[in-house]
Amino acid sequence: MTTGMADRLGGGVAARMAHYLQVLTQAKKAGRSAITSHEISEYTHVNATQIRRDLSGFGTFGKRGVGYSVDALIGEISGILRTAGQHNIVLVGGGRLGQAIAEADVFADHGFSIVGVVDSDPAKVGSSCGLLTIRSSNELPQLIEDNQVIVGVVAVPAEAAQDVADELVRAGVRIVFNYSGALIDVPPHVTAHTTSPAVELLYALYFHLA
Amino acid sequence: MTTGMADRLGGGVAARMAHYLQVLTQAKKAGRSAITSHEISEYTHVNATQIRRDLSGFGTFGKRGVGYSVDALIGEISGILRTAGQHNIVLVGGGRLGQAIAEADVFADHGFSIVGVVDSDPAKVGSSCGLLTIRSSNELPQLIEDNQVIVGVVAVPAEAAQDVADELVRAGVRIVFNYSGALIDVPPHVTAHTTSPAVELLYALYFHLA
DNA sequence: TAGATTGTTAATCGATTAACAATC
DNA sequence: TAGATTGTTAATCGATTAACAATC
DSSP states (O other), X not given: OOSSOOSSOOHHHHHHHHHHHHHHHHHHHTTOOEEOXXXXXXXXXXXXXXXXXXXXXXXXXXXXXXXXXXXXXXHXXXXXXXXXXXXXXXXXXXXXXXXXXXXXXXXXXXXXXXXXXXXXXXXXXXXXXXXXXXXXXXXXXXXXXXXXXXXXXXXXXXHHHHHHHHXXXXXXXXXXXXOSOSOOOOOTTSXXXXXXXXXXXXXXXXXXXX | OXXXXXXXXXXXXXXXXXXXXXXXXXXXXXXXXXXXXXXXXXXXOOOHHHHHHHHHTTOOOEETTTEEEHHHHHHHHHHHTTXXXXXXXXXXXXXXXXXXXXXXXXXXXXXXXXXXXXXSOTTTTTSEEXXXXXXXXXXXXXXXXXXXXXXXXXXXXXXXXXXXXXXXXXXXXXXXXXOSOSOOOOOTTSEEEEOOHHHHHHHXXXXXXX
């Protein structure tokens, strides 16, 4: 087979597709109805030809001389990434960072729903975090089971990150999304991702200085 | 020339180097003194052979049978990326997100120093954010000039992001680091980076579902 | 029509991977 | 020594880029 779509995307394509989807979602929120590959390129820093090639592998989504329909392309890409449904996530840590995450709609924009927030500090339990009420850490396993949560977001200080990750893994989470900055170890069947804004900044700075 | 180092790194190498540096910095904080290419690979999701090849292009930093000295490698990479010095950044937005950023040491760990926080809300001016006191937005140009700030961090609601970016650009900032999620436009001589955690999550989810 | 942008080819460049000798 | 890990080669695969016909 030389044409047709693969059963599973390569890592590079999948990562770029997710990035396009993010840009399209923001463009839609900004009221845009059409967008060109060059505009997507500006925001993603991915070559425009590469974007057109990535997309054309799955169908002819664009209009020559015009660009792409934002709505239509969001539908196509979320279909390709199979992320069109609703996915439940749980947030550990109700401090300032946790509150900022709960209030933001970064996750909600892509169909990720925060079904619960827990904190190990008894003083925080009962207070509100976004639209939710902070619950005790010992409710974590039940929360994950009841809501079929596969993503756990870690928003605790670096020192506590590994313990929280362990708890999440024990409770059945498959993806650990770590905002603490600390390195965490997870078993092979679990994916850990540590956000590191400084990496992007170091990168940008290098090209500024060079 | 087939050997020796390039005057300027390729985009791929530079991005990976920044990522290695982040992992090494965290490993050092966790008390590690040595690390192997396989461990760096686990945390960065970059192939171990690729890591060794990237590093060996600049010298022989590792010890066969042992791995790399964390301290020594931090020194080498920050030299290669020319980011060893101190760099001043300014934070716009003293809300929960801004406070979380000011409190975290993601930036401080890499020599980025937040020299000021401003907010357009007069009610917030004067209150504290991390170790700093929130200042009025109209002090932004002076703050940037006095401290030779080249990086501006945007931690405001999406609606205000473009205006803030414009202000930062007018004040002479060269890198805009945007946490708002909104798409922002900047002139060609300025680099904009929008953090989008959801992109990584969509990516991880795709491989979990597929 | 004229201008713009997509879809697609071909050619180059860099990333990835397996394999293994060197050596700690 | 034995075990482990680096440094490096070679072969493959994917990304990048320029160019341009197709077409809105």
